[in-house]
Amino acid sequence: MNIKYISESPYKTIDINDCYWYHYFDFHKKADNVVWEYKLGSMLEKFLLPEDMKGKTFLDIGTANGFFSFEMERRGAEVVSFDLGLDDQPDQIPYPFSPDRVKANREFMLQLHKGYWYAHQYFQSNAKAVYGHIKQLPGGLEKFDVTLIGSILQHTRDPLGAIIEADRHTNHTLIISEAYYPSKEPVMCFHANPKDENPQYWTWWRISPSFLELALETLGYKDIKLCGPFDLINRRHGYKVPTITIKGTK
Ligand SMILES: C[S@@+](CC[C@H](N)C(=O)[O-])C[C@H]1O[C@@H](n2cnc3c(N)ncnc32)[C@H](O)[C@@H]1O
Numbered sequence: 638m639n640i641k642y643i644s645e646s647p648y649k650t651i652d653i654n655d656c657y658w659y660h661y662f663d664f665h666k667k668a669d670n671v672v673w674e675y676k677l678g679s680m681l682e683k684f685l686l687p688e689d690m691k692g693k694t695f696l697d698i699g700t701a702n703g704f705f706s707f708e709m710e711r712r713g714a715e716v717v718s719f720d721l722g723l724d725d726q727p728d729q730i731p732y733p734f735s736p737d738r739v740k741a742n743r744e745f746m747l748q749l750h751k752g753y754w755y756a757h758q759y760f761q762s763n764a765k766a767v768y769g770h771i772k773q774l775p776g777g778l779e780k781f782d783v784t785l786i787g788s789i790l791q792h793t794r795d796p797l798g799a800i801i802e803a804d805r806h807t808n809h810t811l812i813i814s815e816a817y818y819p820s821k822e823p824v825m826c827f828h829a830n831p832k833d834e835n836p837q838y839w840t841w842w843r844i845s846p847s848f849l850e851l852a853l854e855t856l857g858y859k860d861i862k863l864c865g866p867f868d869l870i871n872r873r874h875g876y877k878v879p880t881i882t883i884k885g886t887k
Pocket residue numbers: 659698699700701702704719720721727728749769770771772786787788789792793814
């Protein structure tokens with residue numbers, strides 16, 4: 638099947654203020670008024686990413702503004718960045734949201750994509766972007782040496798299905814970072830809060846480390862390593878997200 642890779646920015650010029658900044662990049666130093674969510678540079682070792690990626694391929698699932706894509710390209714990888722497309726619907730929790738929610742999501746994705754392409758141009762990146770929904774990665778997508786599923790399982794109705802789908806496209810190493818649920822049992826906890834006036838429309842789960850460990854083991858991964866929990870500090874919203882990373886190799 639033909640796959641639609643995008644290797645150059647679809648936007649001719651991008652104003653830094655027209656982007657939604659999930660990730661902090663060094664170029665934000667010069668843009669005082671720009672708000673971003675996570676500054677991950679000093680926390681990189683917690684994501685268990687291989688140091689040397691020369692000659693290797695990397696799939697970044699849920700790339701957002703592409704922080705991990707550009708870092709892995711810097712380490713030598715050939716990179717494909719994946720995220721929801723403008724017209725893909727995220728898995729929304731079953732709450733009676735107003736129909737404007739869909740329109741708001743498209744606008745949000747547009748701003749998120751623009752941030753990715755702004756950074757892509759800044760780093761003169763050769764990373765290719767592909768869009769879709771993780772429940773079914775695009776037909777024709779190859780297998781990658783290293784795949785990262787970065788803090789996106791919590792946003793999916795079927796996290797195990799998403800892990801299986803990522804595994805289908807992974808040759809060697811699968812890394813998952815995810816919001817931490819403090820249990821020794823292999824469980825997911827439904828994390829919606831419909832009592833809140835403004836419920837997070839696409840946050841479904843908190844997942845325990847042993848759930849992820851068992852998922853990787855079941856899929857045949859060995860040499861499983863775990864890092865965390867460690868706190869990710871959200872600058873925009875002012876909260877901390879306890880997070881874990883798990884990595885397995887085949
Ligand atoms: C919490 S952000 C994580 C960004 C980045 N991976 C990181 O770890 O810093 C989740 C990302 O997953 C994307 N996403 C959410 N649901 C998705 C889905 N069903 N399919 C593909 N991507 C999705 C969002 O658009 C967003 O870019």
